[in-house]
Amino acid sequence: MPFPNIDPIAIAIGPIAIRWYALAYLFGVILGAGYGYLLLRNQRLWHRGAPPFKASDIWDFAFWAMLAIVIGGRVGYVLFYNLPYYLENPAQIINTLDGGMSYHGGMLGLMLAAILFTRSKDGNWLSSLDLLGAVATIGILLGRLANFINAELYGAPTTVPWGVVFPTDPLQLARHPSQLYEAALEGLLLFLVIRVATHVFYALRKPGLVAGIFAIGYALSRIAVEFVRLPDAQLGYLYGGWLTMGQVLSLPILLGGLILVIYAATRRENPLRP
Template identity: 55%
Template sequence: MPTLVLPYPAIDPVLISIGPFAIRWYALAYIAGILLGWWYARRLAAREELWRGRPAMTPTDIDDFVVWATLGIVLGGRLGYVLFYKPAFYLANPLEIFQVWQGGMAFHGGFLGVVVAMILFARNRRINVWSLFDVIAASVPFGLFFGRIANFINAELFGRPTDVPWAMVFPTDHFQLPRHPSQLYEATLEGIVLFLLLRLLTHKAKVLDKPGFIAGAFAALYGCTRVIGEFFRMPDAHIGFLAGGLTMGMLLSLPMILVGIALMTWAARRKARAAGSEGAGAPRR
């Protein structure tokens, strides 16, 4: 038992309630993430120096994609949670699938939803789909950060029991044990750290001219930060630990790491081959 336990800052999940209408922090977190991601993506699309030439899309394209992205996040995130985490419960209670305001969104489902939205939008606008992947991937950490803060406010997805002096007792914990505030760990790793690493690639290394590289980096780095976070987070009670002490979050993240590394390698080699072909065709001096 720790000698010190930080008091959990009990924040009402409902910001404002007027009759049956309620504005929840959970919903505001998604709105904030989408708006900030939209703003950042527009900036990336507008700066030619980051692309070493003409950007693959315009800020107007980003404006139009926001609706597609929002649908992908909400529909994919909810369906992912239903299918990956609680299929038996929602099969028995199908109407609760639509009660998104009660919480229950899966990042991996939202990720797949946005991927589908990007493919359809890129084809519709004749944009290089890998470049669109890159811009959106660099903007996603905003949503991840605010989503984890919302998890903390909802006192959900809390951590494993611990004796660290910053442990907290969450009001939703049946056992009332001091636990890691793992939502804050994940907000830092998946939001702040991931954003800074991707920004180094876009603004310092300037790899936006390698379509698919940032998307691959995002997948690999997110997978790594998620796996790290899972060591402090309690697995969902209805799933528990899997074989070898793995969790569902780890299991879903491992393929992302492998695919991300493969995609970065492919994007870098593809750019190198293109540069080699241009050099071979240039006149000798």
């Protein structure tokens, strides 16, 4: 099927251009903060009725979250995906116009910001990671849709009926729309799973459980989609031609998620249900 010709630039006023990708980051944080506000305000959802910080503080945290995502994402890309190039061209590290951002780096930056912010409020830092797990899927969904609009990070050639011919593909082959796969799995589906966990099974009452569920769900989804997503050109496939850097970076996230779920589920205090 042909690519829906969507202009990557959402708004252009003279020399000023605002791209859908930038709007995805902005609205991901705003909508995530709005949903986080609702979760924080509902005290009965939380461990001992105490969220990690006051609902009104979420807007202060949103500012730091945006910085953490951008800085962490850029640093992660430099370190994980193209370090030799940036060692030779250090001035390019701050040049984000090349689009080099790493989700795993952004996640680490966001986690660090949440822990430091929550500690400054004398809250439970594990619960703050649960909050991130509950809202991060919103940003992932918007970000992957923006990747699709940009016609980037597409998949391997395919014969499936929903294969897409991307305008940026020099070979002009029908390819897996891997961005949409990730939007559906890591964004929409994982949001629904966590929503059930938080509002039906009261998982936020077990600090670390929602964060663990998110980590496991994200890692498994990312590892699965990477089998049909093209690796970064400068890296290619690793370890004999079948593993990607995205899969390698997702393995510790999967392990960390399993540890968090086991830790949270085996604690005896505060049962999962009311």
